[in-house]
Amino acid sequence: MSKRIVQTLTALFGEGYSLAAILAVIPVTEIKGSILCAAALGKPPILSALVAYSGSLLLCAFLALLLPKAAEKMGKIGVIARLFALFTGRIKRQADKLREKAIAEGKKADPIFFGVFSFVALPLPMTGVWAGALLGTMLGLKGKRLFGALAAGNFVAGGIVLAVALFAGENADKVFGAFLMLAAILFVLTLMKPCLKKYFIHKTRKTNRVKESAKMRK
DSSP, rough: OOOHHHHHHHHHOOOOOOHHHHHOOOOOTTHHHHHHHHHHHHHOOHHHHHHHHHHHHHHHHHHHHHHHHHHHHHHTHHHHHHHHHHHHHHHHHHHHHHHHHHHHHOOOHHHHHHHHHHHSOOSSSTTTTHHHHHHHHHOOHHHHHHHHHHHHHHHHHHHHHHHHHHGHHHHHHHHHHHHHHHHHHHHHHHHHHHHHHHHHHHHHHHHHHHHHHHHHEE
8 A cells, every 4th residue: 555655656746856855845744754755765764854854944934934924814804813713712821821830930941832842843643844833823933933843843753753764674665654544544533523522522421410310319
């Protein structure tokens, strides 16, 4: 399966290092999938990682510049502003509490910056620059600070995946296949999250009602 995917990608984008740069900016693959795909093709992992990171740096700059401005403009539109506030309200309140706690404890490091950096640095699908940029924008990061968190986290994630690719050697295609499978599973779970949340809330309430009725009978 992974070999077919690699063949499809090479048919679309070619087998050169341009493939690494292109995959590095696609939301599903990003730098992690880019390095693994290049290793699966037999390309030198270190050089492929450098090309992929260069491409992802451009993405970091683009998102750090675009998303905060887009969010600011969307925040001025009535219905969208209310939906955005409803979706991000809880996250922003938690972020403000973390900042206040850090200031009270005399810490100079911004916990929001570190949080976005740590999220992007995870060597997993769905935790890359795209998701990190959205998270950082919701938490109030923008400009150089957002770019710094994304670039630094992406560098760490790329380094970890590079080490995995070097260790995997000829089995890099299997690792790439596992990466894509995990990405698909996480994507489906993300889409199903609202339904699962409602199901477990309903199940919990039903269980509580049964327990309450059992106590009343006793």
